[in-house]
Amino acid sequence: MKEKRIPQPLVFEDYFQLNKADLQKILSISLSKGGDFSELFLEYKIYNFINMEEDIIKETAESINLGLGIRVLSGEKTGYGYTNDLSFSKIKKAALTAAAIAVSPSRKIASDLASPPLRHNFYPVLDPPHRESLEEKISLVKRAYLAAQKADSRIEKVKVSLQDQIQYLTAVNSEGLMISDTRPMYKLICFAIAKKKDRRDSGFSGGGGRVGTEYFAQELTPEEIGAKAAEEALNLLEAVEAPAGEVPVILAPGYSGVLIHEAVGHLLEADFIRKKTSIFWDKMGKKLGNSQLNIYDDPTIPHFRGSYNIDDEGTIPQKTLLIEKGVIKGFLQDRLSAKLLKMPLTGHGRRQDYTHIPIPRMSNTYIDQGEYDPAEIIKSVKKGFYAEKYQGGQVEDSGKFTFSVSSGYLVEEGRLTAPVKQATLIGSNIDILEKIEMVGSDLKFGLQTGTCGKEGQEAPVTDGCPTIKIAKMTVGGRK
Amino acid sequence: MKKKSLLLTELAADLVAFGKKNGADETEISIIDGYEFRVDVRFGEIENLLEAGSRYLSFRVIKDKKTAFASSSDLSLKTLQHLLKKSIKRAVLANPDECSGLPPLSSQKINIPSLKLYDPEILKLSSEKKIAWAKETEKIALQDKRITNSHGSSFETNEIKFILANSNGFLDEFDQTLCSFSLGLQAGETDSRVEDFWFSTKRHFHELESAEEVAKKAIERTVRQLRPRKIRTQKVPVIFEPMMTSWLMGFLFSCVSGISIYQKSSFLINKLGKRIGNEKVTVFDDGLLPGKLGSKPFDSEGVPCQKTSVIERGILKNYLCNTYAARKLKLKSTGNAAGTSMSPHNFYLQPGNQTPKEIISSLDKGLILIRTLGHGLNPVTGDISRGAFGLWVEKGEIAYPVSEITISGNLGDILNRIDLVGNDLDFYTPLAGPTIKIQDLTVAGL
Numbered sequence: 001m002k003e004k005r006i007p008q009p010l011v012f013e014d015y016f017q018l019n020k021a022d023l024q025k026i027l028s029i030s031l032s033k034g035g036d037f038s039e040l041f042l043e044y045k046i047y048n049f050i051n052m053e054e055d056i057i058k059e060t061a062e063s064i065n066l067g068l069g070i071r072v073l074s075g076e077k078t079g080y081g082y083t084n085d086l087s088f089s090k091i092k093k094a095a096l097t098a099a100a101i102a103v104s105p106s107r108k109i110a111s112d113l114a115s116p117p118l119r120h121n122f123y124p125v126l127d128p129p130h131r132e133s134l135e136e137k138i139s140l141v142k143r144a145y146l147a148a149q150k151a152d153s154r155i156e157k158v159k160v161s162l163q164d165q166i167q168y169l170t171a172v173n174s175e176g177l178m179i180s181d182t183r184p185m186y187k188l189i190c191f192a193i194a195k196k197k198d199r200r201d202s203g204f205s206g207g208g209g210r211v212g213t214e215y216f217a218q219e220l221t222p223e224e225i226g227a228k229a230a231e232e233a234l235n236l237l238e239a240v241e242a243p244a245g246e247v248p249v250i251l252a253p254g255y256s257g258v259l260i261h262e263a264v265g266h267l268l269e270a271d272f273i274r275k276k277t278s279i280f281w282d283k284m285g286k287k288l289g290n291s292q293l294n295i296y297d298d299p300t301i302p303h304f305r306g307s308y309n310i311d312d313e314g315t316i317p318q319k320t321l322l323i324e325k326g327v328i329k330g331f332l333q334d335r336l337s338a339k340l341l342k343m344p345l346t347g348h349g350r351r352q353d354y355t356h357i358p359i360p361r362m363s364n365t366y367i368d369q370g371e372y373d374p375a376e377i378i379k380s381v382k383k384g385f386y387a388e389k390y391q392g393g394q395v396e397d398s399g400k401f402t403f404s405v406s407s408g409y410l411v412e413e414g415r416l417t418a419p420v421k422q423a424t425l426i427g428s429n430i431d432i433l434e435k436i437e438m439v440g441s442d443l444k445f446g447l448q449t450g451t452c453g454k455e456g457q458e459a460p461v462t463d464g465c466p467t468i469k470i471a472k473m474t475v476g477g478r479k
Numbered sequence: 480m481k482k483k484s485l486l487l488t489e490l491a492a493d494l495v496a497f498g499k500k501n502g503a504d505e506t507e508i509s510i511i512d513g514y515e516f517r518v519d520v521r522f523g524e525i526e527n528l529l530e531a532g533s534r535y536l537s538f539r540v541i542k543d544k545k546t547a548f549a550s551s552s553d554l555s556l557k558t559l560q561h562l563l564k565k566s567i568k569r570a571v572l573a574n575p576d577e578c579s580g581l582p583p584l585s586s587q588k589i590n591i592p593s594l595k596l597y598d599p600e601i602l603k604l605s606s607e608k609k610i611a612w613a614k615e616t617e618k619i620a621l622q623d624k625r626i627t628n629s630h631g632s633s634f635e636t637n638e639i640k641f642i643l644a645n646s647n648g649f650l651d652e653f654d655q656t657l658c659s660f661s662l663g664l665q666a667g668e669t670d671s672r673v674e675d676f677w678f679s680t681k682r683h684f685h686e687l688e689s690a691e692e693v694a695k696k697a698i699e700r701t702v703r704q705l706r707p708r709k710i711r712t713q714k715v716p717v718i719f720e721p722m723m724t725s726w727l728m729g730f731l732f733s734c735v736s737g738i739s740i741y742q743k744s745s746f747l748i749n750k751l752g753k754r755i756g757n758e759k760v761t762v763f764d765d766g767l768l769p770g771k772l773g774s775k776p777f778d779s780e781g782v783p784c785q786k787t788s789v790i791e792r793g794i795l796k797n798y799l800c801n802t803y804a805a806r807k808l809k810l811k812s813t814g815n816a817a818g819t820s821m822s823p824h825n826f827y828l829q830p831g832n833q834t835p836k837e838i839i840s841s842l843d844k845g846l847i848l849i850r851t852l853g854h855g856l857n858p859v860t861g862d863i864s865r866g867a868f869g870l871w872v873e874k875g876e877i878a879y880p881v882s883e884i885t886i887s888g889n890l891g892d893i894l895n896r897i898d899l900v901g902n903d904l905d906f907y908t909p910l911a912g913p914t915i916k917i918q919d920l921t922v923a924g925l
Contacts, residue, residue: 049548053742056573056574056575056576057572057573057574058546058573058574058576059546059547059548059573059819060547060548060569060570060572060573061547061548061549061550061819062547062548062549062550062562062565062566062569063549063550063551064549064550064551064552064553064558064562065551065552066551066552066553067533067552076524076526077524077525077526077527077528078526078527078528079527079528079529080527080528080529080530080531081529081530081531082531082533083531083532083533084533084534084535084552084553084554085532085533085534085554094531097530097531100528101525101528134569134572135572138572156743157742157743157744159742193743193744193859200743200859200860201859201860202744202857202859242864244712244885244887244921244923245712245923245924245925246924246925275521275628275630276628276669277628277630277665277674279669279670279672281669282669355531355533357527357529391854391855392853392854393853393854394852394853394854394866395852396674396852397630397665397672397674398665398672398673398674399672400852400866400868400882400883401852401866402852402853402855402865402866402885403853404853404854404855404864404865406857421860421862422855422857422860422862422864422887423864423885423887424853424855424864424865424866424885424887426852426853426866426867426883426884426885427883428883430670474883474884474885474923474924474925475885475923476864476865476866476884476885476886476887476921476923477864477887477921477923478887478888478921
C-alpha cells in the first residue's frame with residue numbers, strides 16, 4: 001500500500017502568527033512570578049459533520065477551533081489561562097493569569113526551544129479527511145443509510161452521521177521542548193430502529209479511527225456498518241428480559257473491553273493514585289487477579305482512535321503494562337503525577353482541547369489474550385449470561401462500577417440461547433479481578449467510535465478483550 | 480445590567496447582511512462571549528486555578544430550503560466571511576427540507592430584567608475570597624473524623640453573554656451569571672471506601688448555600704453509605720430522593736422532546752392527549768421562573784421562552800419542540816431550541832403534600848434510592864437499568880445502606896406507579912423533582 005504522510009505544518013507560524021521568539025517570550029512571562037514549569041498548548045482544529053435521516057442529507061456543519069492554553073506548575077499547584085483571541089495583549093493576559101499561581105522569589109528561565117524530530121507516525125493515511133470532498137463523504141453516509149434501510153422490511157428508521165476532524169497541535173514548554181502533531185479522525189455511525197407490531201428496538205454500529213477515506217474501502221465498508229446496526233435492532237425485537245441476580249457471566253470478545261476500561265483502567269490513572277482516592281493506590285506489585293490476566297494501555301496502535309504520536313503535553317507515548325499475570329505493574333502518567341510520584345512518564349497526559357488542563361487518560365486499553373478456546377469457555381457455563389454489546393460504563397474511585405449491556409444472550413447448558421435486552425452489570429473491581437476464571441485466545445477490539453469522559457473532558461478511546469468468564473456477577477435484569 | 484457589547488452585536492448584524500449578499504435565503508448568527516473562573520482546592524492547598532475569557536460564534540444558513548451549520552472560535556472577519564461563503568456552497572449539497580428554516584419574528588418579547596439572570600455581585604467577588612471559601616468548605620469536612628479522603632472542593636463563577644441575530648429581523652442579547660460550590664469526599668478505609676459529593680449552583684451569589692451547608696451535606700451523603708450490605712434480588716417499593724427524581728426527569732425530557740418524537744426514538748410517540756401516568760403526575764417546563772438555572776428570555780433561535788404544561792394529572796399535554804421539530808409534528812415551538820438540538824428550561828415534577836419523612840415512615844419494607852451509576856436508559860422502549868446505591872428501610876426507619884445492586888424498570892410503568900409525591904421541590908439543577916415513592920421496582924442483588 002502506498003503511504004503518504006500528512007505534512008506537519010508549523011501551526012504556531014501558520015495559524016497563530018507567532019514565531020519562536022514570541023513563544024519564548026510568552027514562556028518567560030508565564031514564569032515571571034516564580035513558577036517551576038510552564039507550557040503552551042497551541043491548537044487548530046477543523047471538524048466536519050454530515051447528518052442523514054428521513055432519506056435526506058438533512059444538514060452539514062463545519063467548526064473551527066483555534067486557541068492557546070497556558071499552564072504554569074508551582075509545586076503541586078497548577079495555574080491555567082487560555083484565549084482564542086490571539087492578539088499579543090490577550091495572550092500576555094492569559095500568561096499572567098497562569099503565572100499568578102506561583103509566589104516565589106526565584107525566577108526560572110525558560111530553556112531555548114528545540115524541536116526534536118518525530119521518528120514515528122502511527123496514522124499515515126492516503127486520503128486525509130480534511131482533503132476529502134464533501135460529495136465523497138456524503139456518498140459514504142448514503143451507502144451506510146441504504147444498507148441499513150434495505151436490510152429488512154421491519155427497519156422503520158435509520159440515522160447516519162459522519163464526523164471527521166483534523167487537529168494540528170504544538171506543545172511548547174520551559175524545558176525547551178517544541179513538538180507538533182497532526183491528527184486525523186473519521187467516525188461513521190449508524191443508528192437503526194426496527195419495529196414489529198407494538199414493539200420497537202434500536203441498534204447501533206460504526207467505525208473509523210485515525211484513518212483516511214481508504215479505510216472505508218479496505219477495512220470496514222459503510223455497507224457493513226449499516227447492516228450491523230440493522231441486525232442488532234432486529235435481534236433485539238426477539239430479545240427476552242435479562243435475568244436478575246448473581247450468575248456466571250461471559251464477556252464477548254471486543255466490545256467487553258469497556259469492562260477493563262471502567263473496572264481497571266480509570267483507577268490506574270496516576271492522578272487518582274497520587275491523591276490516594278483510587279482503591280489501587282497502595283497496590284503496586286500486589287497480585288489481585290488470575291495469572292492469566294495481562295492488561296495494557298497502548299497509544300501506539302496504528303490508526304486506532306485512542307492513538308497519538310505525542311500526548312497533549314508533548315511526551316512520546318509508550319505501550320504501558322498495567323497488570324502482568326494478575327499483578328499491578330504500572331500506572332498511566334501525566335507530567336504532574338509522574339513528578340509527584342517520582343515515576344517515569346508514560347505519555348498519557350491528554351486534554352479535550354486548549355481550554356482544559358491535561359490529566360492522565362487511557363488511550364487503547366485491553367486485556368491480552370489467554371489460552372482458552374472461546375467455545376470451551378461458553379461450554380463451561382450451565383446457566384448464565386453472555387454480555388455482548390454495551391451502551392457504556394461508569395466507575396467511581398472506590399472501585400464500584402457498572403456497565404450497561406444493550407444486548408446479550410442467555411447461556412443454557414453450555415450454549416448461547418435466547419437474545420437478551422437491556423441489563424446492567426454491577427460489581428466492585430477487586431472482587432471482579434479475583435473472579436475472572438478463564439481468558440480466551442481471541443483478542444478483539446470494540447468499535448472505533450468510543451469516547452471517554454473524565455472531569456468534564458472528553459477523549460477518544462478504544463478498548464478490547466478476548467472472551468472472558470467471570471465466576472459470578474450481579475446482573476440487573478427484571479426476571 | 481452589563482453594557483451592550485456593541486462590537487459583537489455589530490459583527491452579528493454585519494454577518495447576517497453578508498450572508499444575504501452572498502446568496503443565503505436565511506442567515507442566523509449567534510455569539511457567546513464567556514468568562515470563567517475556577518479554583519480547585521484539596522487538603523487546604525490550591526490544586527488548579529483557572530481564569531479565562533473566550534468567544535464563540537455559530538451560524539446557520541439556508542438556501543433553497545437546504546441547511547448548513549458552522550461555528551468558529553476564531554472571530555477574525557476574514558475567517559468568518561470565508562466560513563460563511565463556504566457554508567452557503569455546502570448547503571447546496573444537502574437535500575431540500577420543507578421543514579427547515581428560521582422561525583418567524585415573534586411580536587412577543589420577554590422582559591429580560593424580570594428574569595433575574597444576572598448578578599453583578601458575582602463579578603465583584605475577589606479571587607482571594609473565592610479561594611478562601613473553597614478552602615473553608617473542605618476544612619469543615621476534614622474536621623469530621625469519619626472522612627478519610629477528599630476529592631477536593633471547587634468554587635466556580637461564570638458570566639455569559641448571548642447575542643442572536645437573524646435575517647428575519649431578530650437582534651437581541653442577554654447576560655447571565657452562575658456561581659457554584661462543590662465538594663467530593665470519601666469515608667472508610669482503602670478497601671471499603673464510600674464516596675459522594677454535594678454542590679450548590681445558583682445565578683445569584685446570595686442564594687448560594689454556605690460553606691457549612693455544602694460541607695455538612697457532602698459529609699452526611701458520604702458517611703450514610705458506610706458499611707453497606709448486599710441484598711437479595713426482589714421487587715420492592717422504591718423511594719427516589721430529589722436528585723434521583725431529577726435524573727428521572729432528565730430521561731422523561733429526552734422522551735418528550737419533539738426531536739425524539741419525530742425520529743420515532745421515544746416510547747411516547749402517538750401519545751399526545753393520552754394518559755401516560757397516574758393522577759399524581761404533573762410536569763411543567765418553565766423558562767420564565769425568575770432567577771432559576773433553566774430560565775431564559777429566548778431560545779437559541781430567538782423564540783420567546785414560556786411555561787409549557789407537559790403532563791397534567793397523568794395526561795400528556797405537550798411535546799417540547801424547537802422550530803424544526805414543531806414543523807415536523809405540526810405543533811408550535813415551545814422555545815426549547817439549543818443549537819441543533821434541544822434543552823429543557825426548568826423541567827420539573829409538580830410537588831405534592833407529604834414531607835420526605837412521612838414518605839419514609841409509610842414504607843414497611845423497601846429501598847431509598849440515593850445514587851445511581853452508569854447509563855442504561857433506552858428512550859425507544861422507556862427501559863431503565865442502572866447500578867444503584869441505597870438505604871434499606873424497615874418499618875418506616877432507615878435500617879442500613881446497601882450497595883452493588885441494580886434497579887430496573889420502565890419509565891412508562893414508573894409514571895403509572897408513583898404513589899406518593901413529596902413537598903420538597905428544589906431547583907438544584909434545571910431538571911428537578913421532589914421525593915417520590917414508586918409502588919415497586921426490581922432490585923437485583925445476590
